[in-house]
Amino acid sequence: MYASMGMQACAPSALSSSCAASLRTQCANSSTTTAASSSSAKVLGVDVSSSKSPWKGSSVQDSRSSSSSSRRSRGCCACQASSGSEKASLLQKIGDSVKNCVLCAALAAAVALPQFPVQPSVATESLPGPVYSELGVLIAGPPIKDANALLRYALPISNKPIKEVQRTLEGITDALKLPGVKAIDPVERDVRQASRLINQNKDQILADVAESKKEEARAAMSRLSDGLLEFQSLLEQKDRAGILPKQKECLEYVGQVEEAMVEKFPFEVPAEYAKMPLLKGRAKVEMKVRVKDNPNLKNAVFEMTVDGYNAPVTAGNFIDLVERRFYDNMEIQRADGFVVQTGDPDGPAEGFVDPGTGKLRTIPLEIMVEGEKEPIYGGTLEELGRFREQTKLPFNAFGTLAMAREEFEPDSASSQIFWLLKESELTPSNANILDGTYSVFGYVTDNPDFLADLKVGDVIESIRVTSGLDNLVNPSYKVGGA
Known part of the structure; x- marks a missing residue:
């Protein structure tokens, strides 16, 4: 509808x-x-x-x-x-x-x-x-539209030195707007600045890492330092083509250090939702789609990061359905240039009917607002008079993943999901009509551009969790069976 x-x-x-x-x-x-x-x-x-x-x-x-x-x-x-x-x-x-x-x-x-x-x-x-x-x-100001950057900023951490390293390396993208070798000098300045920040603040960065993840963080810091040295060597050779891949690699190491700073799940889920499937952390999933009637693309493979730190109920519901193989062999049901949508099963029900109860399983609208320690449930930011506030997971990136629901029933989402096909110039953060209205719970982090090639009737062959399944609590598929 x-x-x-x-x-x-x-x-x-x-x-x-x-x-x-x-x-x-x-x-x-x-x-x-x-x-x-x-x-x-x-x-x-x-x-x-x-x-x-x-x-x-x-x-x-x-x-x-x-x-x-x-x-x-x-x-x-x-x-x-x-x-x-x-x-x-x-x-x-x-x-x-x-x-x-x-x-x-x-x-x-x-x-x-x-x-x-x-x-x-x-x-x-x-x-x-x-x-x-x-x-x-x-x-x-200009919105952040890179999915991986949005996920890094959405982590529940407050270590300033590592965030400064992150911002410095992300600034390389702006430097690359300069033509040809003119971009080399500003990129080199950013790389040297990031190296200085790491060397000067290593102890302060590691001090915020969870004790159980110290070795993991030290290894990531070492790889980051080595990567920055390789980056400088690449720039000395004026190798512009190698800049973006090396930037991505270094930022992945930064993300690993930042995730190691999250020692435990940062808040208590409200009691009325606490027994539902919850994702208390993050998970990565791989989705394979068989594309029809496209001579240039037969199969598309996507990687998505599902964020339970900011949407534990929504993310947990999705991962639980993935483990039930709910989406396997389901067709793309909408692809209109605005969104790609799926998740409506065959039959009269418009969502997932739990075989253990025989009832439609629905989840609440779940919005994490910037500056808040836990999500807002059950109402849009417009309804709550908070429509000017920014969300932690905004509709900025091409491939933003969110739940579809009934128009005037915020707590009616079940299994139908959609990916946004508009970039942040069209829907800037804090200036669009989707933020605070739908539950965002992740982003496509690999091959998002292929979403634009999907058509109604293309088939999702499978969605599989590749990491983070141990963050799922209260999984219903272990109770009701797959």
Whole structure:
């Protein structure tokens, strides 16, 4: 069951909650009713009116969605431009409510100026979530779109020296935007800086490593130091082609050191979910897909990292289903350029029916917010009034892995999963309508580009856990059988 994404609000992400609320109230009360725009609504360059939301269900269920579209339809709220005296009145009202907020005042002025029209509302079904201005995105800064970097930043650790090494090595990607050998010098500076940080802070880095993982971390640190020396030698030879592979290798060692700093699972899962399958850590899985009707690609193999540190219930549910072989020989059920989706089994049920109970197993919406020690359960960030807060696992990377669910039932996810096929320029962190609305629990970390080649009817031959299965607790497949 799908719905298109429409515009709901127009406010910079940097506005305070009180100012933004006041501004929305003034706009709603002062604007005149307008007819719906016939053109597609665009938010930061995304044609949201024609995009599809990853509601629970696949394309084979479209006939059912049409009968309930009127029930799912929601109105939209947007700031609308007025004319003549109405503009002056609107500007006065907005100015009174936001006089102490520079950004709010700037937006208020924009409402009254004809050369900067505010987007009119669009009569379309919409996902819950705010729409942010380009100003808000600029203030937030460029989002991180590399899946492995997102996973490193999502670890529950706080060691500053190793994070500085990580940021320095990740900065090499920006240096490579320079043409030809012009990139060599800034890359070399970053590599030398990373080496200095390792040499100067080795003891401080190892001090935060879990006692049981000291030897593992020391070995990774040694490989990192050797790798950085090899990196410098490569740069002395002006070997630009070897930069990205060596950067990836060194960052893998950094990630190994960082993961060794997590001594135990960082929080208690709420009692109502504590007996469900939980992933208390991370796991890696390999997915093999048989591709049909593509002469250039017969088989695609993906590696995914599933993150239980930030979504233990969601990740545990998925790994439990993988071990049950639930997804084996299941077809891709949706592939529309926006998402790739699967997980709807044959039969009337739209999710996994536990053979031990005969009931549909569902899991709660699970969102880890930046700065929080444990996830938020059972409600979207929009519903909780926290839509401007960043999530630890954002929809930034091509191949972001998340749970599909019923549109207005946040705790209805079961087995249907989807991968996002949009990069962060289209859905920047803290400025999109998916963060805080769906449970993200991992990323495709190897061959994500192949997702774009998948079509409805392609077959998932298998999904297998390659590491981290020991982090799964309360596995139901051992009770109910595979």
